[in-house]
Amino acid sequence: MWGKGLIEGMRVTWKHFWGKKETVYYPEEKLPMTERFRGGHLVLDEKKCIGCKLCAMGCPNAAIEVTVEVDENKKRHPVKYVHDLGRCLYCDLCIEACPSKCISWDKNYEAASYFKEDMKYDAVAECRGREKQ
Numbered sequence: 001m002w003g004k005g006l007i008e009g010m011r012v013t014w015k016h017f018w019g020k021k022e023t024v025y026y027p028e029e030k031l032p033m034t035e036r037f038r039g040g041h042l043v044l045d046e047k048k049c050i051g052c053k054l055c056a057m058g059c060p061n062a063a064i065e066v067t068v069e070v071d072e073n074k075k076r077h078p079v080k081y082v083h084d085l086g087r088c089l090y091c092d093l094c095i096e097a098c099p100s101k102c103i104s105w106d107k108n109y110e111a112a113s114y115f116k117e118d119m120k121y122d123a124v125a126e127c128r129g130r131e132k133q
C-alpha cells in the first residue's frame, strides 16, 4: 500500500516523542556507569592496602608502580601508588590480584588528556586528599 512506510515511521516517531527520553544533555548531564564498568582512575583505600605489590606484579603492561615503606612494627604501607592510564588495558587483573580488595575504578570516563604526563597519577596522594576533604 502506498504510504504504509510513512505511516509506520510516523507511528514510531509519535511513540518515542511521548515516551521516556533515552538521551541526556552531555556534558551537563552524565549517565551513571554500571557496577562492572572498568575505566578511569584506580581508587586506593590506603588504610586497607598492605603494600604486597601483587597488583603491580599481576599487571601485564607494567602500568602500576608501588613504593612501600616498612614501619617500626614491620608493617608495610604504600607511600606512592602510580597508575599510568596511558599503559592501562583495563583488564582488571590488578583488582582481581589484590588480597585486601582495596583498589577499584572511579568509573570516570572523561580521563583522556592531550599530554602523556597527565596520564600518570598517584593514588596515595589522591586518597590522602579525599580524607582531608
Ligand code: SF4
Pocket: 058, 059, 060, 061, 062, 063, 064, 087, 088, 089, 090, 091, 092, 093, 094, 095
Ligand atoms: S587494569 Fe590491567 S593493565 Fe590496567 S593497571 Fe590493572 S592490571 Fe594493569
Ligand code: SF4
Pocket: 048, 049, 050, 051, 052, 053, 054, 055, 056, 066, 078, 097, 098, 099, 100, 101, 102, 103
Ligand atoms: S595488591 Fe592490593 S594490597 Fe597489595 S599493594 Fe596492591 S593495592 Fe595494596
